């Protein structure tokens with residue numbers, strides 16, 4: 001297996017190549033405003049670093065959020081287009097699952113919540129049991145409306161210490177962890193998600209308040 | 218013809234996901250997925266709804282275009298995409314997709330200007346553009362007079378709207394009259410039963426000391442609303458068809474008068490009209506009459522090519538390849554306010570250095 005993985009659902013622009021056993025190369029750069037500019041060059045860089053030609057790839061794994069939409073879509077449309085052009089299957093991974101997977105690999109034990117910044121004073125969150133299985137979420141809520149968890153990780157948790165006391169890293173998702181999660185799930189014969197965004201919110205759409213009169217009342 | 222470039226163009230600047238494939242100046246496919254119906258109840262394009270629709274439609278629309286053209290993606294000589302101007306989030310979906318296809322297929326990428334594409338699309342209908350060409354672009358997003366001596370490198374803005382775009386005025390007047398969205402086709406249809414001389418609506422920026430090539434449609438829009446409201450308040454029936462026709466007459470009168478004047482002043486004998494409003498039947502009719510009188514050759518693409526589409530982007534991309542223009546780099550960004558003078562966004566050493574220093 002030669003898996004190309006990337007994620008644009010958090011402020012990190014990150015890509016990795018995984019051979020089914022280990023991460024061959026990984027890139028991680030935090031720049032929330034430049035996902036669109038950075039992603040493709042980053043993908044080119046990790047393949048070069050891994051010594052893998054794009055035609056040798058066997059699958060793509062992409063973080064499908066939840067995450068701020070504009071950046072999130074960069075990853076999803078890139079995955080869809082690459083999958084189409086290279087004839088590769090595209091697997092979706094919940095970005096919070098990848099963060100949780102990384103946290104456990106870095107030694108976190110017991111049940112915990114992963115949370116990222118959803119802006120507008122809200123967080124995207126999901127909860128996991130001691131085996132790393134998602135037990136609740138993904139959801140988007142104000143931190144104050146959540147039951148404070150024992151342990152928590154992610155930039156969304158670090159941002160609201162009153163709800164998430166003692167929160168730790170990883171802050172954002174890394175494509176290496178995402179690739180490892182995807183490879184593990186696929187090897188276990190489990191299905192991943194379709195390449196479709198987890199928006200969790202309806203689009204903002206103001207219905208114009210009727211036609212405004214221009215003559216003085 | 219055999220050596221003409223085969224180029225795929227992607228357009229996502231507003232609410233249409235357009236994918237076109239052209240071979241030189243021959244149109245092979247023009248696939249469009251529109252989210253216009255999702256916006257209708259809001260009375261305008263909702264950016265987030267448009268962006269979501271672009272993501273869903275992108276790959277199926279590309280496949281549809283390839284199937285229609287009867288080619289494989291590997292046959293292409295280049296991938297072109299609208300880099301701007303337009304809605305930032307919507308543009309980004311198309312730019313990201315174009316980069317992925319270009320990179321995966323090892324094809325040159327051309328980030329091009331939406332307005333220049335609107336001009337270049339006429340090559341698919343009437344053959345290569347004369348140089349120079351005067352262009353009048355009118356749509357819901359733009360109202361500009363542009364002079365181009367080379368559609369791949371030199372587009373000069375002579376004038377533009379100082380407030381609303383012409384298409385916006387159509388939308389607002391349609392709303393005042395209780396017609397549907399988008400307003401252009403509804404007003405056009407309604408106006409056919411009306412008298413364009415029934416009501417003397419104002420012609421914006423038409424005094425002798427006003428800027429010769431700029432437009433203003435805000436005052437006209439307000440005048441129409443006032444006129445209609447006054448009628449309604451007096452309990453009188455509003456002659457909808459006459460209002461629509463008279464409003465349309467005022468818009469087309471100003472647009473065509475200024476466009477013909479720009480041609481004469483600059484010694485240009487070809488006028489092209491593009492953009493969604495170029496589909497308006499009265500505009501086409503009046504432009505033809507005035508151009509004929511002034512000895513100017515009028516070029517207006519068929520309505521389907523006037524609105525936003527991928528074919529126009531492919532047409533300009535194909536011209537970029539043919540003239541050996543420098544492709545864009547893979548760090549190409551979507552620029553919602555890309556100036557019309559930047560016909561395409563080439564990769565340059567300067568940009569590369571500026572990019573490095575930002576890191």
Ligand SMILES: [Zn+2]
Pocket residue numbers: 331335356358492493524525
């Ligand atoms: Zn347009």
